[in-house]
Amino acid sequence: MSEQYTYAVARIRSLETALFSNAVIDRLIACSDYEQCLQFLVEKGWGGADIPMEAEAILGREEEKIWEVIKELKIDMDKFDVLSYPKLFHNLKAAIKEVCTSEKSRHIFYDDVSIPGEEMRAIIQEKDFTKLPAFMQDAAKEAYECLLHTGDGQLCDVIIDRAALDAVYHAGQEAEDAIIRDYAESTVAVADIKIAVRSQRTAKSLEFMKRAMAECGSVDVSRLAKAALNGMDAIQEYLKDTVYAQGAEALAESPSSFERWCDNRIIQTISPQKYNAFTIGPIVAYVIARQNEIKTVRIILSGKLNELPDDSIRERVREMYV
Amino acid sequence: MFDNLGIVFALTGAALSVILAGMGSAYGVGVAGQAAAGVVTEDPSKFGKVLIMQLLPGTQGIYGLLVAFVTLNNIGILSGKPADLSGAQGLMILAACLPIAIVGLVSARHQGKTAVASIGIVAKKPDQFGKAMLFPAMVETYAILALLISIMAINAIQF
Numbered sequence: 456m457s458e459q460y461t462y463a464v465a466r467i468r469s470l471e472t473a474l475f476s477n478a479v480i481d482r483l484i485a486c487s488d489y490e491q492c493l494q495f496l497v498e499k500g501w502g503g504a505d506i507p508m509e510a511e512a513i514l515g516r517e518e519e520k521i522w523e524v525i526k527e528l529k530i531d532m533d534k535f536d537v538l539s540y541p542k543l544f545h546n547l548k549a550a551i552k553e554v555c556t557s558e559k560s561r562h563i564f565y566d567d568v569s570i571p572g573e574e575m576r577a578i579i580q581e582k583d584f585t586k587l588p589a590f591m592q593d594a595a596k597e598a599y600e601c602l603l604h605t606g607d608g609q610l611c612d613v614i615i616d617r618a619a620l621d622a623v624y625h626a627g628q629e630a631e632d633a634i635i636r637d638y639a640e641s642t643v644a645v646a647d648i649k650i651a652v653r654s655q656r657t658a659k660s661l662e663f664m665k666r667a668m669a670e671c672g673s674v675d676v677s678r679l680a681k682a683a684l685n686g687m688d689a690i691q692e693y694l695k696d697t698v699y700a701q702g703a704e705a706l707a708e709s710p711s712s713f714e715r716w717c718d719n720r721i722i723q724t725i726s727p728q729k730y731n732a733f734t735i736g737p738i739v740a741y742v743i744a745r746q747n748e749i750k751t752v753r754i755i756l757s758g759k760l761n762e763l764p765d766d767s768i769r770e771r772v773r774e775m776y777v
Numbered sequence: 778m779f780d781n782l783g784i785v786f787a788l789t790g791a792a793l794s795v796i797l798a799g800m801g802s803a804y805g806v807g808v809a810g811q812a813a814a815g816v817v818t819e820d821p822s823k824f825g826k827v828l829i830m831q832l833l834p835g836t837q838g839i840y841g842l843l844v845a846f847v848t849l850n851n852i853g854i855l856s857g858k859p860a861d862l863s864g865a866q867g868l869m870i871l872a873a874c875l876p877i878a879i880v881g882l883v884s885a886r887h888q889g890k891t892a893v894a895s896i897g898i899v900a901k902k903p904d905q906f907g908k909a910m911l912f913p914a915m916v917e918t919y920a921i922l923a924l925l926i927s928i929m930a931i932n933a934i935q936f
Binding site: 468 | 815896897
C-alpha cells in the first residue's frame, strides 16, 4: 500500500460530491426542453463564464476540467495511458483520412493527448511513422497504405481500432495498479463483444471479425467470432458462459440496452474504488466516472434536441458512479 | 560492570518510549494531514472536522512523552539526583517502557491510515463526522492499554 496518493485521493473524494447521481440525471431528463437542460447544467457549475450556451462547448469544457484537476495533482500522466490511447488513435485515424482524402473539415482532433492534431497531421503528411510511439507505427503505416491504395475507409478504421484495443490491453497488462488492469480487460472485452454484435447484424465475415477483435483474457475471440457467424442467439449463449452474462440479457432486451450495458460494465469495474483510500484507483475511477457523466449528459441533450420522449431517453442513460 | 549500567538501561527505556511512539505519531499525523489538505483544497469549510481527524494519531507521541517523564522523575534525573540503580532494576524499567514504545509506534501508524479513510467519509458525508471519528478512535484503545501497563509497571518497580 502506497501513501503517495493520499492527498490526491482525499481531494478526489471531495470532488466526487459534485458528480451527478442518478437522482440528478433524472432531474435533467425531467427538464422540459433542450434549453432548460443547458440552463440546468450551467446552474450545476458546468461550462464557465466565457463558455457559450452550447452543448458541445459546455461538454468540451467539462472534459478539459477533468485533465486540469489531474495535472494539478501532479500525477504521472503515463498512469492514464489506457484512457488516452483511444483519443491518440482517433487523432491518427483523422490525420490519415485527412491526408489521404484531402477532406479537411470533416475530422476533428483531440489536443489534450501526447500527439495533438497538428503534429499528427504533419507526421502522416511526411510519412515519418518513426515519430509515432512503437505501438502505433505498424498500424499507422498499414492503415495509411490501405486507404491510399484501396480507398477502403472501413478497413482503415478496423486496422486502427484494433491497434488501439491492443495498445489499451498491453498498457493494462503492464500496469502495476489492479484498477488499470481491470479497466483495460473490461474495455477490450466489451469492445470485442460490440464488434461481434455489430458484425452479426451487418453479416460480416469471420476474417473481418478476427481482424477487428483484440485478444484478451476474459473473452475467447475465436469462439465469439464463430458465435457471431451463427446468429445473435449464439452470441448470447456464448456470453452466458462468461463473466459478461448480463450482456446476453441486455442483448436480448434491445440494442440500446446492450449499448447501455457496455458502458455500465465499465462503471461496475471501477465501483470498488469508492472504498479505496491509498492507491491511484479512485483517481482513475474519477476520470472514467466524469467521462461517463459527460457521455450520459450528451445522450440526454441529444435526446432533448431530437424531442425524444423521456422514457426513450431514460432507456439510454448510463449508470452513474456515485 | 552490569550493575553500573542500571541508569543507562532506564534512560534507554525512557528514550525508546519517546522515540518510537513519537515516530508513529509523526507518521500518523503526517499521512492524515495529507488527506486533510486534499479535502480542504476543495472545501475549506471542512477544515475543523478534518483537523480533529488529523490530530487523533498524535496522542501516542504524548503517551510516550508521559511515560518518559514518569520514568525520568522516578529515577531522579529530573531532580538532579539520579537513583543508584542496579542492572536488574534498570532492565525492569526498560521493559516497563516497551509497551508504550512498541504499541505507540504500531497503533499510531494504523490510526493514521484509519484517519485517512475517515477523512474520506467526512469529505463525502460531513454529517457522518461522529461515526467517522469512531473508527480511528477505536485504535486509540490499544495505545491507552499500553500506556496503563507502562505507567503501572514503572511505578511498581522498587528502588
